[in-house]
Amino acid sequence: MLRRLAPALLTVLVVALGVTALAARPPRSTPQQHTADFVVLAGIAGLRWEDVDPQSTPTLWRMAQDGSIGSLSVRSAHRPTCPVDGWLTLGAGSFAAWNGSRPADGCPATGVAVEQPDGIGANLPDQESVVQYNQQQLSWGALPGSLSESVRCSVAVGPGAAVAAARPFGRVDRYAPGLPADPRVLLGSCVLSIVDLGTVDGVDPAARAQAARAADAQLARVLAARPPRSLVLVAGISDTAQPSRLHVAIADGPGWERGWLTSASTGRDGYLQLVDLAPTALAALGRPMPERLFLGRPALSTGGRPAEETEAINAPADADREAAAQRTVSGGFFTLLAGVQVLLAIAMVPLLRRARPRAGPTGPAPVPARVVAVAELLLVAAALTVPAALLADAVPWWRGEHPGWIFAGVTALLVAAGTAAVRFAPGYAGTLGPIGAVAGLTTLVVGLDVLTGARLQLNGVVGYSALQGGRYAGLGTVGLGVFLASALLSAGWLAQRVQRGWRxxxxxAVGGLAVLMVGSAYLGADPVGAIALTAGLCVAAAISAGGWLTITRLVWAAMAALAVAIGFAVVDLRRPAAERGSLGRFLSALGDGTGGFTVHRSSAANFETLVNSPLTVLAVAGALLVWFALLQPWGGLMRLFGIYPAVRAALAGTAVAAVLGGVLDGAALDVVGAAAALVVPMAALASLRVLGHAADRTRPGVSRSFSDDADGGAGPGGAGPAGGGDGPTGGGGPPGAGHPGPVTGPPAAQPAPGEPVEPTPVGAVEPPGTPVRRPDGPSEAAGTSAARLPRQATRSSTEVAAP
Structure with a gap:
């Protein structure tokens, strides 16, 4: 009865853990409601934190000292975000873009037509075509002018501000081409004012400093004329050329003193999105928000800012440098990693074909032991490259003159240190020793990073970039792939060392902790990844004790993942709209008819990633090596699966979780590629070792523990390629197939209980009547049981000397 109830009980446990992880939310302060009577949005296109200093921009410096600051990601529907796109996105509260042609590597030089038929307002004749372009041709469904439509009256100063303040039909309520001599009356005529303070452009430091100085002087006039009880938001509203950068965000007003800016859309202190500015303005004014139209969330001011002002203001500038360096280094790193692993996979094929010792006087010469040892170390180093690159971001390599070379040197040192640690770890000589060490080390590195706020993920080479605007906290795509693979491999390694019923x-137990870490909003903040990992974990648990992945077991796994998804969806939909996660927002969009945009964006992201990502090469190369080499009769992986069913279960669960996580998260094969960078080298190494011990035999009558892997043992009686006594078919294999190394020495008499036993060499003849240990029964006389042994265990007449 307990065996029948075990799958159901384990499924319930996994579901409970998953829903618990996904439902819990960290306490956050609520957006400040109706804290201002007026809001002034001042935009300076291209302004970065490196442009702000006490001498050239004293007004911006004082605002940064007294108010809340952050790094602004200016993502829009086009990349780069040109000034007109940035202003349009500000007014839409969603990712928008101006229609028309633009150069491939920059922004259009043409301005925006602004008509002023009267002396009060203005009109944008192109606004209607822009609205149609965003509503019908872009996948975000943005409605330009949504911010102005949410208030009764708005003011625009300058052409860029007119783009942001124009209503969907093109009307600007109040407009001035520039700041008047006394801006008090104009800024106090409406509750919302949007001011274009100019553009900071170019790469010449002197030219940028001059433009920033002019914008700072205009900002000083705005602050001098600001209405009472007003909130002033200053933003570097856009890029001006490739590549994208992080920009300035400052909030100054009641309740915004000396903090970090953040929002629910980023979940990271010190980071804000351009689409968050419109909800922030409406929240401060106490106005309702068009939830269906706004993608952003109201900004918050949090604590934890350094007391030293120079240190606090330099932190966003350092984040911008790191993000810019990450963009340059990341592509080269993954391209190099894919190339090295492909070459290593090609080199493994001849080693695998010659790894099995020859059983007779003829056959291919064995591979020298030194070559095999070097190949094993290279495989360990390849598997540790991604976690080493993640750990390298603890060193500020981006501050150097040659950041790429510094990163490469730090990563190489960490790979060498990790490889040495694995090589000299206890149990390295065992078949599963390297798998356990590499998986455990990777889980430790990624897990500690997640537990400490995922600081190495943000703007890291193997993490995610704030410039992309997709993720700012928790586990990224590569981190998810590596973590789920290492966690499941660690679980499989531990499970193999216990009795079958406990596996x-x-x-x-181990996989459930991983689900908690991936799905928790406090930690990994990836509900889709947690759901995918739940499915993979259930598959692994179902076959960890042996047997095939039957329809029943697959249904249990699918039901568990579905139950986690449904449970979290119910909890998430009960939250306020501003606090919902990605799954809750998607279901809400399905309910109001806008879910098609999300599906279209996910499909487009999957296709773009599939075509352009180097991780796709890693995934395909890993799959080819597994299918055309490791799973072949000479490849050794099937033999490994038969001897170690828990490892087979972990690899199967990893494949299921990685595929689901990548497709559902819009990452195509990136999650699979990251997982393959760890799993495939370890599978190849374990296959090499299993093949190297394929001709070994243990002494007849020797009893071996299921959990004994210190010497590569396979449990009682060993196992053959088709599965051992613990394998997928439940049948026996050649005794001691997992025994390590060549065996030498003449046979000896049956030892007393507890006495150490020396193995019997292949080709030696046992005296008649010697007891033979069978995996499925008691000891029998060798002379009477040879016919009942598996065929792989019998020896031909050419291998046995005549009596």
Whole structure:
């Protein structure tokens, strides 16, 4: 009865863990409601934190000292975000873009036509075509002018501000081409004012400093004329050329003193999105928000800012440098990693074909032991490259003159240190020793980063970039792939060392902790990844004790993942709209008829990533090596699966979780590629070792523990390629197939209980009547049981000397 109830009980446990992880939310302060009577949005296109200093921009410096600051990601529907796109996105509260042609590597030089038929307002004749372009041809469904439509009256100063303040039909309520001599009356005529303070452009430091100085002087006039009880938001509203950068965000007003800016859309202190500015203005004014139209969330002011002002203001500038360096280094790193692993996979094929010792006097010469040892170390180093690159971001390599070379040197040192640690770790000589060490080390590195706020993920080479605007906290795509692979491999390694009946429980215990870390909003903040990992974990737990992945077991796994998704969806939909996660927002969009945009964006992201990402090459190369080499009769992986069913379960669960996580998250094969960078080298190494021990035999009558892997043992009696006594078919294999190394020495008499036993060499003849240990029964006389042994264990007449 307990065996029948075990799958159901484990499924319930996994579901409970998953829903618990996804439902819990960290306490956050609520957006400040109706804290201002007026809001002034001042935009300076291209302004970065490196342009702000006490001498050239004293007004901006004082605002940064007294108010809340952050790094602004200016993502829009086009990349780069040109000034007109940035102003349009500000007014839409969603990712928008101006229609028309633009150069491939920059922004159009043409201005925006602004008509002023009277002396009060203005009109944008192109606004209607821009609205149609965003509503019908772009996948975000943005409605330009949504911010102005949410208030009764708005003021625009300058052409860029007119783009942001224009209503969907093109009307600007009040407009001035520039700041008047006394801006008090104009800024106090409406509750919302949008001011264009100019553009900071170019790469010449002197030219940028001059433009920033002019914008700072205009900002001083705005602050001098600001209405009472007003909130002033200053933003570097856009890029001006490739590549994208992080920009200035400052909030100054009641309740915004000396803090970090953040929002629910980023979940990271010190980071804000351009689409967050419109909800922030409406929240401060106490006005309702068009939830269906706004993608951003109101900004918050949080604590934790350094007391030293120079240190606090330099932190966003350092983040901008790191993000810019990450863009340059990341592509080269993954391209190099894919190339090295492809070459290593090609080199593994002849080693695998010659790894099995020859059983007779003829056959291919064995590979020298030194070559095999070097190949194993290279495989370990390849598997540790991604976690080493993640750990390298603890060193500020981006501050150097040659950041790429510094990053490469730090990563190489960490790879060498990790490889040495694995090589000299206890149990390295065992078949599963390297797998356990590499998986455990990777889980430790990624897990500690997640537990400490995922600081190495943000703007990291193997993490995610704030410039992309997709993720700012938790686990990224590469981190998810590596973490789920290492966690499941660690669970499989531990499960293999316990009795068969306890293996599903061990898999659930270790994998359940991984689900908690991935799905928790406090930690990994990836509900889709947690759901995918739940499915993979259930598959692994179902087959960890042996047997095939039957329809029943697959249904249990699918039901568990579906139950986690449904449970979280119910909890998420009960939250306020501003606090919902990605799954809750998607279901809400399905309910109001806008879910098609999300599906279209996910499909487009999958296709773009599939075509352009180097991780796709890693995924495809790993799949080819597994299918055309490792899974072949000479490849050794099937033999490994038969001897170690818990490892087979972990690899199967990793494949399921990685595929689901990538497709559902819009990352195509990136999650699979990241997982393959760890799993495939370890599978190849374990296959090499299993093949190297394929001709070994243990002494007849020797009893071996299921959990004994210190010497590569395979449990009682060993196992053959088709599965051992613990394998997928439940049948026996050649005794001691997992025994390490060549065996030498003459046979000896049956030892007393507890006495150490020396293995019997292949080709030696046992005296008649010697007891033979069978995996499925008691000891029998060798002379009477040879016919009942598996065929792989019998020896031909050419291998046995005549009596």
């Amino acid at each position: 599903p429980a061990v898999m659930v």
